[in-house]
Amino acid sequence: MLQIKNLSITHKKDLRPLLDHFTFSLNSGDKAVIISEEGNGKSTLLKLIYDSRLVDSYVEYTGDILTQGTLMGYLPQEFPPEYKEQTIYTYCTSIPAFSDRNPGELAAIAARLRLPKDIFYSDQLCGTLSGGEKVKLQIAGLQMCQPDIYLLDEPSNDIDIETLEWLEQFINTCGKPVLYVSHDETLIEHTANVIIHLEQIMRKTQPRHTIVRMPYREYISNREASFLRQEQQAQNERREYRKKMERFRQIEQKVESQQNNISRQDPFTAKLLKKKMKAVKAQEHRFEREKEDMTEMPDAEKAIFVKITPETRIPNGKIVLDCQKERLMIEGRLLASPIFLRITGPEKIGIVGRNGAGKTTLLKQIAEELLARPDLKAAYMPQDYEELLNLEQNPVDFLSSRGDKEERTTIRTYLGSMRYTVDEMSHAIRELSGGQKAKLLFLKMSLDGCNVLILDEPTRNFSPLSGPVIRQVLKEYPGAIISISHDRKYLEEVVDTTYELTEQGLVKRN
Incomplete structure (x- = not known):
């Protein structure tokens, strides 16, 4: 269906990497959601998969995106601005599959979306539609095309609750793989079985991605628990290391003091202390290796902070x-x-x-x-x-x-x-x-x-x-x-x- 191999994406303006060696396969039955903080490249990834020309102006990328002749249906985050002053009928005629659908099929699509049955022939200007009506019109266009894969960028934006519930049912029952971006936690909880989490760690200088095949709440719960376990283990190891180092420094200082105070008339004891200091230094090297092998402190993308006075x-x-x-x-x-x-x-x-x-x-x-x-x-x-x-x-x-x-x-x-x-x-x-x-x-x-x-x-x-x-x-x-x-x-x-x-x-x- 869709295979992505070693995909890396870099922003042209500030050379910030958005994605690094990303490999993923979208399989039959997958309902995959891309989540991340704002500005981390969710929409960019979706656009690149659909048509690289949509992102050529602002990012560079390497790697392979293999679709093998798959027909992809793409819902952009914003309604195409060039159609705002055009009629709904003009917009619909720009959809290749529109002319292939008979009036009964079009009426059925309109009914599912709670749109007037003759909406697709309307001379109403697209710009006068509400935000939700524009989203519905685009979803209707995708249904006319009957794609093999749905790529949806914020499909829940502006649509009413009844249509949101229809959208959940559609994603779950459409019989096609769906890769989508959404802010709607309830929608994600009710539909996603694959989570793609894009992060920017190390103060937004290093991208990291996580792909898991599990429900959203389970992923969030597991992630938080894993973070706490790793953080606790890392803190315990560092606490024990500090205690060991304190004891070690006391021993080292004691041997150094004995060496400084040993009389030249006692070469035998001086030789023993030199041998003891050599053992102390060897132990220091072991501690250094132990420090390198300690569990890393977990690094997660920092949450936003908002304060209202x-x-x-x-x-x-x-x-x-x-x-x-x-x-x-x-x-x-x-x-x-x-x-x-x-x-x-x-x-x-x-x-x-x-x-x-x-x-x-x-x-x-x-x-x-x-x-x-x-x-x-x-x-x-x-x-x-x-x-x-x-x-x-x-x-x-x-x-x-x-x-x-x-x-x-x-x-x-x-x-x-x-x-x-x-x-x-x-x-x-x-x-x-x-x-x-x-x-x-x-x-x-x-x-x-x-x-x-x-x-x-x-x-x-x-x-x-x-x-x-x-x-x-x-x-x-x-x-x-x-x-x-x-x-x-x-x-x-x-x-x-x-x-x-x-x-x-x-x-x-x-």
Whole structure:
């Protein structure tokens, strides 16, 4: 099916190795997930497997990728920008297999994805679709092609919970090997039987990869247990070694002292002490060899560190939002009616709903209102980060407000805690991964001391390794949060109250 032999990947700009002698076979029945911290090359690996031309501009690689005529279906992380101003029908006609499918087959694909049965013939512009609808449209295109292997880059991004559950079922039952990248821990737990873990150790100077054939939770549990065992064994060996060396130094010093004090009139004793010192030195060499053979201290990639200042606290009785709308509309189309939402104090609200229900439209309207309030310090994190980011700036410049040396030093410290390398701090933002861009917006909110966060899919680009950290920070955040999310762990661990946006308005879920 798919064989990768001794693949090494190096970033052209800073010569940072992303992958070193990676060998892997994707077999029938494999549902393999690639996990890593942000910026470690997950999407790059997936693109390289599909078409090396997608990465030629920014990485160099050696090794072999053997597909033996296998038809691969690739879902990119972002919807193709060249089709945003084109109709859905135009996009579909660009899919070679579209013309080979009869209307009944196309209607069946649409129904499985909870899309209108005539969606593929629509003259609606692709750019007006919600994020989830765009993902569904691309998944539909893959199903039309019926590939031998599915390569999916963040397939769970922006899709509603019902479609997420369908996606899990599809991955498990499609009968084809699947290699995918996802931030969604629940999706990974329910589907993956192969884990490919990419790491950057030794302060992000050395790549390391681990491939195991087991469920995700079992891998994480085994990894943590193994790390602790190795760390404990290494510490015990070093403790015993220090004790031995202390005793050895005492003996060595005693023999040296005796040698220094021996009388020249006692050559026999001097000869014995010289022989004894020779034995001591031989023992020192044995200790040196023992030190070389000690268990290594385990080196794992450091987790990100996020800190939000206590100044972000909001009083319990303060009315953050009192939203009363007769109707929610977009481009003359009624989405929901009526809308009522009242938030008091440090509440954490989650909004869910089907794709296209108007969640992002509602959140943008809420953001406009709260950002204009002088009694609040609100921040908005959109689904499309580029609405707020200047892609030509580097991360330090983006986060700088004064531009003085002290501020820039502080910013570099914060970026380092988010596991940016020194080189990445000077890269143009356009060169960063989606997760690294998301980190920038989180840092901006932290540095600005915001007490109300308005978040559209806040965890969508964080790896399953960073996700728990982000969720814990948001759970402990002392301000108010108004968010859209389909991340089931986020909704379970962070959110106090979940509302579903329906045509009849916001409905509180149990």
